Amino acid sequence: MDNRGAGRSGWRCPGPPVAAVTFRRHRLAAVDDPRNPVEEAVVISARGLTRSFRGRTGSVEAVSGMEFEVGAGEIVGFLGPNGAGKTTTVRMLSTLLAPTSGTAEVAGYDIVADRARVRTRIGLVSQAGGTGSDHRVGDELRTQARLYGMTKAQAEERARSLLEEFRLTDLHQRQVRTLSGGQRRRLDIAMGLVHRPGVVFLDEPTAGLDPQSRADLWNHVRALREQHGMTLLLTTHYLEEADLLCDRVLVVDGGRVVADGTPEELKSEVGGDVVALTTDQPGDAARAVSRLFPGVRPDVREGLLQFSLREAQSRLPELLRGLDLAGVRLASVAVTRPSLDDVFLRLTGRSLDGPSPDARIAAGEGEDAEEGRAQEASGSVGEAAAAEGGPESGHPEPAASVG
Ligand SMILES: Nc1ncnc2c1ncn2[C@@H]1O[C@H](COP(=O)(O)OP(=O)(O)OP(=O)(O)O)[C@@H](O)[C@H]1O
Numbered sequence: 001m002d003n004r005g006a007g008r009s010g011w012r013c014p015g016p017p018v019a020a021v022t023f024r025r026h027r028l029a030a031v032d033d034p035r036n037p038v039e040e041a042v043v044i045s046a047r048g049l050t051r052s053f054r055g056r057t058g059s060v061e062a063v064s065g066m067e068f069e070v071g072a073g074e075i076v077g078f079l080g081p082n083g084a085g086k087t088t089t090v091r092m093l094s095t096l097l098a099p100t101s102g103t104a105e106v107a108g109y110d111i112v113a114d115r116a117r118v119r120t121r122i123g124l125v126s127q128a129g130g131t132g133s134d135h136r137v138g139d140e141l142r143t144q145a146r147l148y149g150m151t152k153a154q155a156e157e158r159a160r161s162l163l164e165e166f167r168l169t170d171l172h173q174r175q176v177r178t179l180s181g182g183q184r185r186r187l188d189i190a191m192g193l194v195h196r197p198g199v200v201f202l203d204e205p206t207a208g209l210d211p212q213s214r215a216d217l218w219n220h221v222r223a224l225r226e227q228h229g230m231t232l233l234l235t236t237h238y239l240e241e242a243d244l245l246c247d248r249v250l251v252v253d254g255g256r257v258v259a260d261g262t263p264e265e266l267k268s269e270v271g272g273d274v275v276a277l278t279t280d281q282p283g284d285a286a287r288a289v290s291r292l293f294p295g296v297r298p299d300v301r302e303g304l305l306q307f308s309l310r311e312a313q314s315r316l317p318e319l320l321r322g323l324d325l326a327g328v329r330l331a332s333v334a335v336t337r338p339s340l341d342d343v344f345l346r347l348t349g350r351s352l353d354g355p356s357p358d359a360r361i362a363a364g365e366g367e368d369a370e371e372g373r374a375q376e377a378s379g380s381v382g383e384a385a386a387a388e389g390g391p392e393s394g395h396p397e398p399a400a401s402v403g
Pocket residue numbers: 053054055060061062063080081082083084085086087088089237360361364365369372373
């Protein structure tokens with residue numbers, strides 16, 4: 001279930017938009033350099049990453065100077081509305097699409113200059129999924145493992161262990177197209193892990209899944225980090241997913257990162273908890289609240305009073321005492337934490353589930369984006385890996401669902 005603005009629709013934390021916020025920086029390092037302890041390493045870094053597409057009527061800047069870092073073992077979420085540039089960024093980081101300008105490193109290697117090395121170190125599970133075939137589940141995994149250069153026995157063992165890890169053992173004889181949405185996403189992820197990548201990109205991993213399947217998939221994602229130490233970057237527009245699954249959230253809008261922090265850090269940046277009071281004396285209550293907490297200006301609608309207050313839980317006794325002394329009779333009091341939608345609203349003036357006003361889209365969407373298509377066609381990971389030769393060759397695209 002999508003919990004955008006849960007429980008408080010129509011009212012948002014007051015206050016002006018805040019500037020982009022960043023809470024964390026990592027040291028840049030190659031993860032497989034023994035001099036660099038993995039726990040300190042940055043495994044993904046983007047510097048001014050930009051990508052535009054040319055259409056018949058103009059240019060669309062899908063990604064506009066993206067700047068961020070992801071540390072080893074982190075689960076980081078790209079949270080943003082439709083068209084924010086999340087997928088385009090993931091396609092660049094996974095080397096399927098060349099940047100127009102800017103640079104990025106993944107697992108210590110440049111995404112343009114060291115494309116082949118990047119490809120063997122990443123897994124990509126794309127948005128659409130790529131495993132809707134007549135083939136059997138077990139065969140898909142075995143074939144993928146063989147394509148990555150494993151012997152028959154190694155491929156058999158790898159498939160067996162992935163089937164077990166993703167609870168697909170009982171389904172190994174089933175045709176892929178007969179799987180449920182959740183089972184299919186589990187297979188998509190398993191396919192992306194056949195070659196044991198250290199960094200995994202998941203594009204909208206739970207889109208379209210029911211709440212139970214979504215929670216189940218989150219457990220699998222957490223296990224990848226906990227059991228295998230993987231670093232995961234996922235895109236989502238589900239607030240709940242960003243909040244509950246991700247260690248850190250990069251809020252994306254208009255092709256750039258507008259905020260970067262843990263869900264708690266981002267929410268506390270909004271300005272505190274949300275207090276809602278119902279009373280038949282809203283005017284008296286609002287004056288009392290402003291006296292008690294200078295600077296706080298409650299939003300008053302009929303018998304409902306709402307305002308943002310830092311550490312409201314611990315200040316509740318003070319609030320109730322003050323209102324009582326002012327002679328205000330309360331019908332109810334509720335304190336809730338701000339949501340990530342409040343964060344997005346504060347940053348952009350828009351709700352995450354609202355319509356995208358993106359002028360970039362008007363400039364070219366629906367047009368024949370020739371430049372983009374040409375780049376994407378030449379960007380198939382499988383083709384490039386086969387063509388590149390050397391120690392990196394023989395490795396197909398990093399996940400079944402690429403491309
Ligand atoms: N190949 C292309 N040709 C033209 N425009 C494109 C192309 N790919 C993406 N765009 C445009 O770039 C912008 C960003 O798209 P992108 O898919 O990266 O956004 P997103 O944040 O992943 O959106 P969603 O959540 O809907 O998947 C959009 O305006 C989109 O229409």
